[in-house]
Amino acid sequence: MADTFDGSGRSAESRQDEQHQQRWISTKSFSSGRAFNSQNWRIKADDSSNAPSSQSLQPQMDSPRPTLGKQLSQVPQAIIEGRRLYVGNMPYMAKKEDVHELFAAGEFNIERIDISIDPFTGRNPSYCFVELETKEQAEQAMQQLDNRDFLGRPVKIRPGVAKSPTDRSIAKVDGSPRTESERPFAFDRWQRDDASAHFKGYSEQGRRLYVGGLPKLSNQATIDTEIRKFFKGFNLEAVSKLISPSPSRLMGPGNHYYLFVDFPNPKEAQSAIEALDGKKGPWGGKIRIYRARGDSWKPDERQKWGAVRENNLSTAAKTNAAA
CATH class of the missing domain: 3.30.70.330 (RRM (RNA recognition motif) domain)
Incomplete structure (x- = not known):
């Protein structure tokens, strides 16, 4: 069946993908979950002499x-x-x-x-x-x-x-640079100290892309490896974790997992869209690629927690003063 388009020129399939992004920028409370x-x-398993003998059969x-x-x-x-x-x-x-x-x-x-x-x-x-x-x-x-x-x-x-x-x-900790074959991740979360500031502004600058139509890949190392193969020839700065679609979407035919990738500049990101959007991925089915919209709400948890904490301390101080 041919894709249907709205007045903006976007297909119905693309509009559904955009809805998935809203889960990434959800506004649910930081204090739940x-x-x-x-x-x-x-x-650590109890190794005392009083432990039942059956405990010796349990993994420590x-x-x-x-x-x-x-x-x-x-x-x-x-x-x-x-x-x-x-x-x-x-x-x-x-x-x-x-x-x-x-x-x-x-x-x-x-x-x-x-x-x-x-x-x-x-x-x-x-x-x-x-x-x-x-x-x-x-x-x-x-x-x-x-x-x-x-x-x-x-x-x-x-x-x-x-x-x-x-x-x-x-992990390798001697400080020597890794070669491409040694580097398992586009962005090594354990070895780099600038990760907490990395997310800022990438969507606004057009350097972050949504990549949809993916299967459920097993672990982050596999995700990084397979996505970098798909974007071969492009310089990926970072590959996000795989994100699950809504349960109703997951039950439908095809692959519906998605993630985000970051590029060093908007020009290279646009080139990747033009070269790879709609192409068949190594897992079967076409891959949908377009610019990401908005940033994750999660980096704001610290500020929200601080505000709540200050409010609780202020309330407690007033209560104690009134007592």
């Missing part, structure tokens, strides 16, 4: 686990020495400087903070890793900071361990 309700932290999520197949030399020295900590249950709006302030307030000597910040939303994945100077300091930090209020949430401090061969704790 997984960011403020999830318990995204790992629990945070044990060193030699069964991972790693050679000891592959594990970071900070983990071997017990200096690396997992910091979980963090609010998504937290930044590296917030984590630094949390530990510095306890007078802990920080050697390294590994935190991933999404360049499209300014959010972290609700956890990060911190390396302290000594094992003794790490143990003290777990005692003093665990369950401490951290931007409105009780932070969880646990031993940091290498969970898998792809764990970010064993």
